[in-house]
Amino acid sequence: MTYTVQIKVMPLKELLDPQGKAIAGGLQNLGLSGIEDVRVGKNITLQINADSSGQAEQIAEEATKKLLANPVMEYFEIAIN
Amino acid sequence: MTYTVQIKVMPLKELLDPQGKAIAGGLQNLGLSGIEDVRVGKNITLQINADSSGQAEQIAEEATKKLLANPVMEYFEIAIN
Structure with missing residues (x-):
């Protein structure tokens, strides 16, 4: 059977996210208020x-650890639909 | 109150995703089998x-339409936690 697996890879909360900071500045320049923090x-x-x-999740976790996420800078979450 | 809004921006299903194709090739080279399609x-x-x-969702939707997603190539989903 074919499973659809969603993997979210985000920068660690302790680290700065320059891309997010740039987007936050861009949104402010567009006149959008109330946006306090952006992370990408x-x-x-x-x-x-x-x-x-279970097997699909195992394959996804192996793929994430081997290629998709850098654990020094990122954390990940796996969800199966 | 501060709301956390998650925005998922993905390439349209009709379009090729070269980055996904590259990752699929990389995973195959690493010996991971069973992965049929990758989209990033x-x-x-x-x-x-x-x-x-509701107001937070409205701000997020405006931000996505004005800056975060390109509707020609991408679709988006907004979720509020």
Whole structure:
């Protein structure tokens, strides 16, 4: 069966996010008020062919640790639909 | 009150996603099997100071339409926690 797995990769909360800061400045220049903080990360959708959702999650976790996220700067969350 | 708004910006399903294709190739080279398709988008977290969650959602939608997403190539989903 094919499972759709969503992986969210975000910069660690302790670290500065220059891309987010730039977007926050841009939004302020556009006149949008009330936005206090912006953080930008990746969202990766995998279509995984596996026997069970547990196996699909395992493959997704291995893929994230080996290639998709850098644990020094990022944390990740995996969700299976 | 401060609301946390998650915005997911993904390439339109009809379009090729070269970054996703590159990641799919990389995962195959790493020996991970079963991954049929990869698509990569952005995940943006906003901290919005607003009177209600409806107002926060409205600000987030305006920000997304004005700056964060390109409707020609991307679609977006907004979620409030």
